[in-house]
Amino acid sequence: MPSKVCHRGIQRFLQLKAPHVENFELVNDEGKTPQQLLSEAKVLVIGAGGLGCEILKNLAMSGFKDIHVIDMDTIDISNLNRQFLFRKADVGKPKAEVAAEFIRRRSPEVSVTAHFKRIQEMSEEFYLSFTLIVCGLDSIEARRWINAFVCGLVETHGFEGFKPIVDGGTEGFKGNARLILPTHSACFECGLSMFPPKTTYPICTIANTPRLPEHCIEWASVLEWPRVFPEKKLDGDDPDHINWLVEQATQRAAPFNITGITYSLTQGVVKNIIPAIASTNAIIAAACTNEAFKIVTSSNPFLDNYIFYSGDEGIHSLTFPLEKNPDCLVCGNRQGSVTMSGDSTLEELIDELKTNAAFQLKAPTLTVDSTNLYFQNPKELEELTRPNLEKKLSELFDSESTLTVTDTTLPTSLQVTVTFS
């Protein structure tokens, strides 16, 4: 029977003594063998995209038997150069469902459950039911959210809420994989400043002094689109929308002698597209699932705690322990601080919270001592607090006040002390 369960090569590592594991035991404290632990482990895969497809395949081929996958996205034609569980006929269908179905068909002995949902929609009980979580997300925002949520589970549920996260990310020929042991090792938020905030172009450059084709594209998408189509949301995947932008941007650029506006560049700027290839996904996803396998089976020591890979110029790779950040907004003392002139406006403070590498918030809502400074929504509260945006900070609160900040990127609020320079 066991030979049918997983590959001979895996069996050897479940049965033979591990030379690199201290106090290696063939059964654990609860009397379970590595084989049992592997078969019984319940793994949540977040993301069924480039990394997710690889992660699902690898887990199924490594002897895991109970896999869940969650993704809110549907399949696009541009996914097919790497997301190998999808075919042209699947375009438009939910990624999680198509991927799960593919794995079930290929490996009927593995149970794969799909959730065509946003991660924020799932309950605490849902997340508590897993042994570990493997993340293959391209969005920093989603990675921050799940990291903060899972770190929070330890606080509310103690050991029962302790869920290791294996997280991977790629860009072009580069990528990284890391193991997060919530509250024990550096969490995603601790290393946030390693991700530079998205390139933004100042509005005044876009409006007055364009120099690059990107400036003209931003002019078309940020200024012209909402002016011409106030009721319609710009869809970066709609070729008609992108073509309209290409045309506007080209007209904008011509009198300035700015060249180089193409469909591809326009879509890249509008959607903030990051290059992605199958081979890099394979490297990073396998690094992640290899850690998942080691954690569950204790067949080798697990990653401490970060590996970086770059194939641009030769191969460069580094494995190192990323330090916990004592001021981490999620697993540290959660004290953010900002120093600004008291003459700055509230709007400038909000911009700082968006662009400062330590925060990188998306749409922060601010209160101080139960006074509403600014609310992003509901609409009524936004309108009510909007006049504050133009006010000076010194008019709104004293120096060294502690503001409570909530944002869609984080499941809980954070405290930010503002000191006037």
Place this chain on the structure above:
Amino acid sequence: MRRPLSVDSSAISPDTKRMRPETDKAQLYDRQLRLWHESGQTALENAHVCVFGSSALASESLKNLVLPGIGRFTVIDDATVDDQDVLANFFVQHDDAGKPRAECIVAGLAELNPDARGVAVVRAPADVLGSCESSDTDLVSSASLVMACGLPDALVHDLGLRCWQLGTPLIVASAAGFMASIRTVVPEHAVVESHADMKQDLRLSAPFPALLSHVDGIDLNTLDPTELGHVPYAIIIVKALQKWAAANNLTLGKDTIDIPYSRIREMRDIVRAMAPASDEENFVEASKNLNANCTAYEIAFEVLQIIGDAAASETPTNSGSDDADLQASPSASIPTDGGSKDKFWLMAKALRRFTESDYAEGKLPLSGAIPDMKADTKSYIALQRIYKQKADEDKAEFSKHIHEILDAAGLPQDYVSQAEIDTYCKNARRLRLLRFTPIHTELKGKPSNIDELAFSEALHHYVLFRSSGIFFEKHRRYPGVPDGVKHVDLDDLVAADAVELETIGNGLLVSWGIADQTVPDGLVAEFARSGHDELHNIASLSGGVIAQEAIKLVTHQYVPANNMCIVDGAATKIHVARV
């Protein structure tokens, strides 16, 4: 699937059809075209990859080449699918048991991309290799890249020799449990579009005449504060350099080409004094960019090596290598057409003549690209044009040299196209040339770079892969694998084989003159424990590395690793070394 527009569609240009993303292909490959562009994609689509072996290592590597659209792939293996393959190799199916494995993975892979044409050759690799030497139209010579996945050393030797003679890139990979080794072999690999990150080349400390007269045409004193806040930082830096030179009785361009770091502070003060306000963005940019722009002009050593190479000299020899070890062994001589007709080398020769000319004064052709600078549109575009014009002049000068060289070689003027000249000049600063060491000589003797290898973290892994190969040659089974005849306890077998593996490994170290090191017990035990079986995760990770390297070799873009990569999934480390 596209939703029709809900509002007046006449607001959308009537000829959007014409501007739709050119083809399905542009959409399908969008995320990779942003890395290697049309030129790389064409190279990939014209490539034929020939793979010996059909295990998970082979199919996972191929998956990452079929998806981005490799033109053709051939899988050579006579293995049949067993119940273990179904568990380890994603591209065989449950009902494939008993069928030829090469055929099964080709069918599974072909599904991923209808543009990639796959062929299975159900013959033993040894058989195919044996017939290679007798035929010129064999599989290996028709391939643009060859991969060997899990072949025994004897076959790697023969394949290595054959590929070396043909000048065809070869990637040799094998995996043993948590460990894998990936080795690239090709006599010579030249890269024009290396995409290497380079310092900006603005030549501000020694401005070329057109730049200088452009700067002199701008009088900062006549500008109002708003206009002053929109002067590109390149111009501010040249102005500051002029002031600094005048104050110190120095000549711009002659005495300012390499300003010591200690004196750049003085320049920073000058920039600050010129600014209308201390936080004026363009002046802050100027301050930040002083260091990068006040040091001496330098040609990267990789490029110096290329233009200094025998193959770029006035009397190119057939072999571009000056490595005594390689010259000593006749079978290892470099068989590529080194100097005579190779476009890379013809242009390298032109590049050398260009830099040596009075015109260029030791510099490479200017690329013409400038970074964004806070500026008004007119000033920025004017500056951009100055650099573009200089780049065009340099290119014209370079073209003269290449055309003379073509003439002298009796080659037509269009032997090198204008587009190729454009790309070469644009990337002159980041050219790369890699020379690898042969594997056939290594397997019969020693690694070619023992001194380097001795200090590498990959040494012990490499030794153990070699030792496993030697163990196999002796016992016809890998360490830790039961022979299937007599029943043995697996723990005992692994322990016994580990002892022999260690002896072989330490013997190799002694014979290579690295007697001060021994292979660590833990690593030996880890190799013996693996039974040389592939773990899917490690096969998949290695398949990613192999495919990245293959893409770089086939497209001649980005820079392949020279020459071995070790994947250690136990320690989660990836090492690179030269053997």
